[in-house]
Amino acid sequence: RKERAPKAGSEDTARVGSSGQRAPAHSSRSHGAGTESRPRRHTPAAPVAIDPEDPSSLRTNRQGMVRMRGKTDKGRRWHQEVDMELAVTLVKEKAAVVVNRYTIRRLFSNKDFKRFILTRDNYTCYFCGSYGDTIDHLLPRAKGGHTTPLNCVCACNLCNQSKAAMDAEEFMRSGIPEWNAAHQEELNDLAMQEAQLE
Structure with a gap:
C-alpha cells in the first residue's frame, strides 16, 4: 500500500518537520507554553499593601456597600453593611481602619x-x-x-x-x-x- 502525502493545511502537515519526518504530536500542543512540554504556571501577583488609615483603597461589593465589623461591649463580634460615604468618614475620623478593599473595622466598642x-x-x-x-x-x-x-x-x-x-x-x-x-x-x-x- 502506498502512503498518501498529507493535504496542505491539515493537522498532519503541522506535524511534519523540515526533514520530512513526522514530529511528535504533543510538541505542537503545548498550551501556550512555547517550546516547553509543560504548561506555564501563573504566579499570583504580590498583594498590594493597604494603608489602614487611607480610605482611598476601599471598593464596594456587588450590592454597592462596604462591610464593617467590630465587637460589642461584651466582646461579641458583629458585622453590618454600610455605604461608601460612611465607611470613608469613619476611617478619616479615626473610628475605623481599612482591613481590605471591601472591609473596615470599628476600633471601639x-x-x-x-x-x-x-x-x-x-x-x-x-x-x-x-x-x-x-x-x-x-x-x-x-x-x-x-x-x-x-x-x-x-x-x-x-x-x-x-x-x-x-x-x-x-x-x-x-x-x-x-x-x-x-x-x-x-x-x-x-x-x-x-x-x-x-
Missing part, C-alpha cells in the same frame, strides 16, 4: 469609645471647662455628625443637655457655656458648704 474620649479630654468639659463625664458631638448626629474621635468631646451634663441639636460654634456663641461654668461653681460651693455642715 461603645464603652471603650466613651472611656477613650473622657480619658483623652481629662474629664474636662470641652465647652465650659467644668468636670465632665458624658460625651457630646461637635456636629450633632441630627445634622449629619458621626460618633468618631474627631467629632466627639467630653461634656458636663449641663452643657450636654443645653447644647441639644446646636453645633459647637453656635453653642459657644450663645453664651450658655459661660453660664453653665458659673452655675457649676455655685453647685460645687453649695456641695462644699453642705459637706462642712455635716
